[in-house]
Amino acid sequence: MTNGSLLLPWEDLRRMEGDLPWTALETFADAVVANPALAEELCAEYDRAWQAADVPTYVTIYVPAIFALSAPRLDDRQRREIGSLLIDRLLTASVEAADVDEQILLAAAGSLGPAILPGVLDRLEATTADAEADASSSCWHLTPLAAGTEDAAIRERTIRVCVRLLEQIEREEVEEFWGDSAAWALARLKYADAALLLQRLDEKYGRSYSRDYREAWEFLQGQADRAARQEPWERPVREWLESHWDETREWHARRRAASPEHRRELIDRFLTSPQAQDLPEGIAEDASYIAQLLLDYVYTHEEATPEELTEPTVQDLLLDVFPRKISAEREFFEKVPVVVESFLRWMASEGILPEGQSTAEAVRGWAPGSVAAAMDPEHWGPAKRMTMEAMRAGVDPTDQVAVLKYMKEQTAKALAQRAKDMPAPPPIPIVEHASKTSRNNPCPCGSGRKYKKCCGDPAKGQEIGIVE
Numbered sequence: 001m002t003n004g005s006l007l008l009p010w011e012d013l014r015r016m017e018g019d020l021p022w023t024a025l026e027t028f029a030d031a032v033v034a035n036p037a038l039a040e041e042l043c044a045e046y047d048r049a050w051q052a053a054d055v056p057t058y059v060t061i062y063v064p065a066i067f068a069l070s071a072p073r074l075d076d077r078q079r080r081e082i083g084s085l086l087i088d089r090l091l092t093a094s095v096e097a098a099d100v101d102e103q104i105l106l107a108a109a110g111s112l113g114p115a116i117l118p119g120v121l122d123r124l125e126a127t128t129a130d131a132e133a134d135a136s137s138s139c140w141h142l143t144p145l146a147a148g149t150e151d152a153a154i155r156e157r158t159i160r161v162c163v164r165l166l167e168q169i170e171r172e173e174v175e176e177f178w179g180d181s182a183a184w185a186l187a188r189l190k191y192a193d194a195a196l197l198l199q200r201l202d203e204k205y206g207r208s209y210s211r212d213y214r215e216a217w218e219f220l221q222g223q224a225d226r227a228a229r230q231e232p233w234e235r236p237v238r239e240w241l242e243s244h245w246d247e248t249r250e251w252h253a254r255r256r257a258a259s260p261e262h263r264r265e266l267i268d269r270f271l272t273s274p275q276a277q278d279l280p281e282g283i284a285e286d287a288s289y290i291a292q293l294l295l296d297y298v299y300t301h302e303e304a305t306p307e308e309l310t311e312p313t314v315q316d317l318l319l320d321v322f323p324r325k326i327s328a329e330r331e332f333f334e335k336v337p338v339v340v341e342s343f344l345r346w347m348a349s350e351g352i353l354p355e356g357q358s359t360a361e362a363v364r365g366w367a368p369g370s371v372a373a374a375m376d377p378e379h380w381g382p383a384k385r386m387t388m389e390a391m392r393a394g395v396d397p398t399d400q401v402a403v404l405k406y407m408k409e410q411t412a413k414a415l416a417q418r419a420k421d422m423p424a425p426p427p428i429p430i431v432e433h434a435s436k437t438s439r440n441n442p443c444p445c446g447s448g449r450k451y452k453k454c455c456g457d458p459a460k461g462q463e464i465g466i467v468e
Contacts, residue, residue, distance in 0.1 A: 005031070005041055013045065013062050016252075020245055022238075025062060029069035036078045042066060043085050050089075050101075056252045060101055061244055064108030068237045076115040083109055083116030087123070087139065094138040100247060103232060106141050107240045110233025114149035116142070117158065124161045140165065141181045144231055147188035155189055162186050166197055169205075176205040180212035184229055187216040195220055257305035263295040266306055266352070275346040283335045290339040297321060307352055311359040314340065318366050323373035324380060327387035333374040337367035386410060 008031055012024035032038050042063045049059035067082050090105040109116060123136040146158035162182035168174040186194040198217035206214050215228040232240060256262055267288055270276050276287055297317055298304050318337060341363040348356030373379045380388065390406040
C-alpha cells in the first residue's frame with residue numbers, strides 16, 4: 001500500500017459487525033477520484049476476500065460499491081480502466097455461479113456508464129457460437145448501456161453483436177435465455193430493423209421462456225412509454241447496495257447456522273442438558289452419534305438448518321431414511337427415537353425449535369414403525385442390504401477393508417450368475433446421446449431454475465456417508 005492509502009479506513013471494509021459503513025465507503029470513493037491508482041489496491045483487497053471463501057466478509061460487496069459511488073466524478077479513461085477490473089471479476093463470479101457477487105459487479109460496472117463498452121464489445125465480438133459456455137457471456141448483460149452513448153461506432157458495434165446473438169438463438173445454436181439483454185439493447189437503441197426478429201423470437205420462445213422478447217418488441221414499437229425492465233445500475237447505489245448487503249448478511253447467518261461447527265455446538269450443549277442426563281446409560285452412549293445423524297440429514301437432504309427442522313422431516317427420517325440406509329441391528333434402532341425425542345424436547349426448552357415439543361410427542365408414536373421398517377429387508381437400500389449380509393456372515397462392520405472385500409466377492413458372484421442366465425444380447429442400435437446439461441441451462445428436473453443453481457449445485461450432491 002502507498003503512504004496515502006494506509007490512512008484509509010481499511011478495517012471498516014473488513015468488519016462484519018454493525019451497519020453498512022457508509023462513511024468509510026464515501027471516504028474510499030473520494031480517494032479513488034483523487035488517486036485512481038487506488039483502484040488496483042481495492043481490487044487486490046477484493047481478490048484476497050474472494051479467495052478466502054471460508055472467511056465471512058462483505059469486502060466483495062463494498063469494493064464494487066466504492067467504484068459505483070466514485071463513478072459520476074471519474075473521466076472516461078478512468079471509467080474504462082476501472083470497468084476492465086470489474087469485468088474481469090464479473091466473469092469469474094459468473095463462472096463460479098456466485099449470483100449475488102455477479103449482480104453486484106454488474107450494477108457497479110453499469111454505473112460507470114457507456115465508457116466501458118469498448119472493452120465489453122471486444123469480449124463479445126470474440127465469443128464463440130456457444131455463448132453459454134463462453135467465459136464472456138455475462139458481458140451481454142451490459143449491452144443496454146449503449147443506449148446512453150452518442151458514439152455512432154459504439155452503437156453500431158452493439159447492434160451488430162446483439163443481432164448476431166439473437167439470430168443464433170433463432171437458429172437454436174444458443175439457448176434462448178441468453179438473449180434477453182441483447183433484445184433490450186436493440187429496443188433501447190431504437191433499432192427498428194430488429195422488430196421482426198424480436199417478434200419471431202417471442203412467437204418461438206415466449207410461452208416457454210419469458211416475456212422479455214415481447215416487452216422489448218413492444219417498447220421498440222412505441223407501445224410502452226418506458227422500458228418494462230430496469231437494469232441493476234439504474235437503481236441508486238445506496239438502494240442496490242443495501243438490498244444486496246441484507247441478502248449477504250442473511251446468507252452469512254444461514255451459512256453459520258448450517259455449518260458443521262454450529263451443529264456440533266448444539267449437540268455438545270444437548271449432551272450436558274438435563275434431558276440428556278435423564279437418558280438411560282445404554283442409550284446415552286449413542287446420543288451424540290444419533291443427534292449428529294439427525295442434524296446432518298436435515299442439512300444434506302433438506303438444505304435446512306437445525307432451527308428449520310420440521311415434523312414431516314423427522315417423520316421421513318425415522319420411518320424411511322434411517323431404516324433404509326443405516327446398517328445396524330434392532331438394539332440401535334430402538335435407541336434412535338428415544339434420543340431424537342429427548343433432543344427435540346431440549347431444542348424446544350432452549351427456544352431453538354418452538355415446535356420441538358409437539359414433534360417430540362409424535363416421535364414416540366412413530367417409534368414402533370421405525371424399528372419395524374429398519375428390520376424389514378424389503379425396506380433396505382442396496383448398500384444396507386449388502387452390509388447387513390456381510391455382518392450376518394461374520395464380517396466385522398467396523399473393518400472397512402473386510403466389508404469392501406465381501407461386497408466385491410458378492411458382486412462378482414452375482415455378475416457371474418447373471419451372465420450365465422442372460423440370453424444372447426440383441427443387436428445394439430445406434431443412438432444419439434444427449435449432450436451434457438450446461439450449467440446455465442434450465443435444469444432438466446423442471447424446477448425452472450438454472451442447472452447450476454439446482455441439480456448442478458455441488459452442495460446438493462453431498463450425502464451423509466455414514467447412512468449409505
